[in-house]
Amino acid sequence: xxxxxxxxxxxxxxxxxxxxxxxxxxxxxxxxxxxxxxxxxxxxxxxxxxxxxxxxxxxxxxxxxxxxxxxxxxxxxxxxxxxxxxxxxxxxxxxxxxxxxxxxxxxxxxxxxxxxxxxxxxxxxxxxxxxxxxxxxxxxxxxxxxxxxxxxxxxxxxxxxxxxxxxxxxxxxxxxxxxxxxxxxxxxxxxxxxxxxxxxxxxxxxxxxxxxxxxxxxxxxxxxxxxxxxxxxxxxxxxxxxxxxxxxxxxxxxxxxxx
Numbered sequence: 001x002x003x004x005x006x007x008x009x010x011x012x013x014x015x016x017x018x019x020x021x022x023x024x025x026x027x028x029x030x031x032x033x034x035x036x037x038x039x040x041x042x043x044x045x046x047x048x049x050x051x052x053x054x055x056x057x058x059x060x061x062x063x064x065x066x067x068x069x070x071x072x073x074x075x076x077x078x079x080x081x082x083x084x085x086x087x088x089x090x091x092x093x094x095x096x097x098x099x100x101x102x103x104x105x106x107x108x109x110x111x112x113x114x115x116x117x118x119x120x121x122x123x124x125x126x127x128x129x130x131x132x133x134x135x136x137x138x139x140x141x142x143x144x145x146x147x148x149x150x151x152x153x154x155x156x157x158x159x160x161x162x163x164x165x166x167x168x169x170x171x172x173x174x175x176x177x178x179x180x181x182x183x184x185x186x187x188x189x190x191x192x193x194x195x196x197x198x199x200x201x202x203x204x205x206x207x208x209x210x211x212x213x214x215x216x217x218x219x220x221x222x223x224x225x226x227x228x229x230x231x232x233x234x235x236x237x238x239x240x241x242x243x244x245x246x247x248x249x250x251x252x253x254x255x256x257x258x259x
Contacts (some may be wrong), residue, residue, distance in 0.1 A: 012116060013051030015044070026075045026120070033080065033097070037120075040071040040245060041087040045100060055100035059087045067113040068136045074186070075120035077128065079148055084128050086117035092146060104151035108132060114139050119186045122196065123148060124227060131183025135201040135247070141181035143198050144221070155230035159183060159200050159218045167217045175212035180204030181219035188252040195224045195233060199248025206245040215240035222252055 001009075017023055021039035028035045034048040041059035046052060046221045067088060077084045082103065083095040089111035094103040108130065109115035114137025122129040128146045132139065141159035146152065159181035161167045171179055180203050187198035203212055203219035220239040225232055 008010075012049075014051075015046060015051050018221060022070050022072050024070075024072045024074050028076060028078060030078045030097070034077050035073055035083060037073040037085065039073055041073055041085070041089070043076055043083060043095065043100070045083075045097070054098075057085075057093075057095055057100040057102075059085075059089075059091070061089050062111065065089050065116070066117050066137060068134055070118070072118040074118055077121040077123040079123045082148060083239050084148070085122045086119060086121060086130060087119070088116050090115040090117045090132065091129065092117075092121065092151065094148070094151060099126070106146060106151040106153070107158060108144060108163035109139070109142070113137075117184075117254070119184050122187050122189060124126050124189050124191075124196070127154060127227065129187060129189075129196055129198075129227075131185070131187070131198060133182050135180035135182030135184070135204055136206060137202055138178035139180060139182065140177060141179075141183050141197075141200060141219075141229070143183050143187070143225065145227070155232045157223070157225055157232065158205075159221075159223065161217065168212040170217045172211075172213035175216075178204060179208070179212060179216060179219065181216070181221075182247075183200075184247075185249065186251050188254050190254055191228065194227045195255070196227050197222055197224050197252040199250065199252060201247035202242050202245045207243055209241055209243045213241075216242070220246055220248060222248060 023038040045054040081097045116133045145154040160176040160179035182201035203216040221237040
């Protein structure tokens with residue numbers, strides 16, 4: 001495909017989504033199968049060449065969930081014959097890539113407390129890395145690692161440090177407990193350094209900083225974590241004590257370059 005033949009492109013097939021809602025998904029193609037997510041928590045597997053559907057999995061959501069900022073699902077991760085998806089009620093679900101049947105399901109946090117999940121998971125080896133959404137609802141941000149075979153939690157890094165960490169001093173009183181710093185986008189992985197990089201969202205409440213005096217680490221930041229242990233290796237905060245809702249809204253891009 002180049003500028004000489006781009007004008008000759010024609011539509012090969014169209015898959016019509018079944019819901020009238022946001023479509024913020026990035027399709028993923030593995031071995032000729034395209035995996036598409038649909039709002040709020042559905043995965044569809046289709047033939048990438050013809051668009052013919054193979055299977056559809058629709059996660060059932062509870063009625064009492066509290067959702068901020070859109071009923072989105074931004075995609076899945078695939079490792080071997082396993083598809084990993086996030087759900088709007090803050091669960092992780094592992095599916096059989098050939099049939100769509102559920103292998104395991106894990107609750108990451110309680111949806112009734114304002115937590116949700118919209119970003120695609122990140123899979124490295126036998127670990128599934130995932131963040132959390134809901135930063136406008138008094139949550140405490142996190143990055144988790146789960147075992148891809150069992151769904152068991154291997155480690156958790158909270159993006160608002162507790163009293164046992166020196167950076168807790170950047171939060172006044174107990175504001176760290178509901179300080180936000182959500183991790184609603186997907187992270188990146190560097191295999192040479194064995195580090196994952198994750199962007200974080202605004203502190204909460206987002207427009208009233210009077211109840212959370214200080215720099216509010218690690219909101220509005222990029223954090224680099226050891227993929228095996230979750231240990232913080234470094235961070236960079238873009239906006240200390242944000243009162244403008246200036247999240248990190250993009251996946252960190254890694255590149256080898258010379259300055």
